[in-house]
Structure formats: structure tokens, C-alpha cells
Amino acid sequence: MMQASLIWWLLAGGLVIAELLTGTFYLLMVALGCLAGGVMTLLGFSVTEQLAMAAAVALSALLLLRRSRLAAARGRNALNNPSNNLDLGAFLQVEAWQGRRARALYRGAQWDVELAAGENIAGEWYEIKEMRGNLLIVVAKRS
8 A cells, every 4th residue: 555655646746846847737737636646545545546536636626727817828829928028018109101011110120010900090109019020010009
């Protein structure tokens, strides 16, 4: 019985180490399942019950993680996620538009600028909402 418990604890520890190396929370949820299996071993349950409890705890934890705000934040589009790009939310001045496109000076260089869908030309100052390569997608600055 002690050896089965040791296997569960080693699996949980290995999964925590793997999580630390990869940076995903999913392995932590599986490690929680392994911990539940280890506790079931110490309480004297059969291998089948240990496996069932480990699977149930791991699946429940995975489902909770998928529904959490953390998963929603990770699912954002990388193009318009301010955590990935510090230029998002910055302001730039557009002096002349050619249709919905323009060239503007930003951070000491000329950039292609395009109005976001549904946005109208209004004033000279615009906020960067998205970056696609060297194309800045902007909306009018709201005061």
C-alpha cells in the first residue's frame, strides 16, 4: 500500500515540476488528481477507486480552470491583447487620410495606419487598438 501511495506522490511531484518548466496550469490540475489518488491510497481504497477519484478530481479541476477568468484571458487574440504588445493603447497623430488608410509617425518611424472597422475619421489623434505586422489599426481618440 505504501508503494502505491509513493507512486501517486511521485506522479504529482513530477507533474508540478513539468508545470513549472512549461508554464501551463493544466498539469497542476492533473497533479491535483494524482494527490487525490494518493489520499485514496492512504485511506485504503482499491486501485480502481483510486483511479476513479484521481480522474474525477483532475477532470473537475480542468473544467473549473477552463471556465475561469484565467482561461478567458489566455484565449484573447494576441493581436489586440495589451499584455502581449505595449503599443496597444498608445496615441498617434494622423495628419492626412487616404480613404481609410494613412501614414503616420510613431516612435520615430513611419507606420501604415488603418481605421478599425466601423470607425470614422474624426480629428487628428487616434488610439492604437491592434497591430498586424507594421500596420496599426486605430480608433479615434476619445477624450
